[in-house]
Amino acid sequence: MCVTALAWDAHPDWLLVCAGNRDEFHDRPAAPLARWPDEPGLIAGRDLTGGGTWLGVSEAGRFAVVTNYRTPEGAQPGRPSRGKLVTDVLCGRQSEPVATMNPFNLFVVEPGQARLLTNSPAQEERPLPPGLHGLSNGGFDAPWAKTRNLIAALDRWLASGTGDPATLLTTLRDETPPEPDAAGDSPDGxxxxxxxxxxxxxxxxVVIIARDGAGWMIERRFDAEGAVTGETSLAFAWAMVA
Structure with a gap:
């Protein structure tokens, strides 16, 4: 997942809304969004190389999404899968030490709380206050222009009150290079x-979870030519804090 915007506890109707794109090599195999038969309650797509996922929910009341953190040297081979980190979070398991992984940013939502976890440029964990937050392939505190644009689009979506994910999916299909207007922006637009x-x-x-725990996730898939190859929509019930 290379860009995502998250609205956490920021709307009277929706507890959580997330919209994001996964960018990856087209020849890396993946299974579409589904309930995992070997992990009860877990709903996500699946990376068939690393075995993990990039974004998912657990009906136990957990959500996680990871983005790679771009560094000049790139990802180093032989390190634990960052996608497995997401799966472990969703299943409530202890994960590999994050210092051993290639650089990443991770949003985690669990009953009653949200947090950011990163290992670059240094290992850090911090709570996320209610509001809108975004990640791409740079630092959390210096979001790239495309991240700010997606956050702004999610803010407009919340204000519209429609609850229709189609608008967010249309936004995610935007190929317009953003204009950098802040220090730290991606130099290549x-x-x-x-x-x-x-x-x-x-x-x-797109993930939308109402305040009563009723949720749904929509995944739209694309081929190397940018054409839609399929779409999956799944409803679920999120466990709420008593």
């Missing part, structure tokens, strides 16, 4: 949707 035959946007995902 990466758009929300990356259309490239080798490495590009593989899927767009």
């Amino acid at each position: 990466i758009p929300l949707f990356i259309h490239n035959p080798a490495y590009g946007t593989r899927c767009s995902t």
Whole structure:
């Protein structure tokens, strides 16, 4: 997942809303959004190389999404899968030490709380206050232009009160390079949707969870030409804090 916006406890109707794109090599195999038969209550797509996922929910009341943190040297081979970190969070398991993983940012929502976990440029964990937050492939405190644009689009969506995920999915399909207007922006103007035959946007995902725990997740998948190859929508019930 290379760009995501999260609204946590920021609307009277919805406890959590997330919209994001997963960017990956097109030849890396993945299974579409589904309930995992080997992990009861877990709902996510699945990376068939690393075995983990990039974004998912657990009906136990957990949500997690990870983005890679871009560094000049790139990802180093032989390190634990960052996707497994998401799976372990969703299943409530102890994960590998984050210092051993390639650089990442991670949003975690659990009953009554949300937090950011990162290991770059230094290992850090901090609570997320109610509001709107975003991640891409840079630092949390210096969001790239495309991240700010997605956060703004999510803010407008919340204000509209429609609850229709179609608007967010349309936003995630935007290929317009953003104009950098702050220090720390990506220098190459990466758009929300990356259309490239080798490495590009593989899927767009929207998660909406109401305050009573009723939730649904929509995943729209794309091929190397940017054409839609499928769409999955699943409803679920999120456990609420008593």
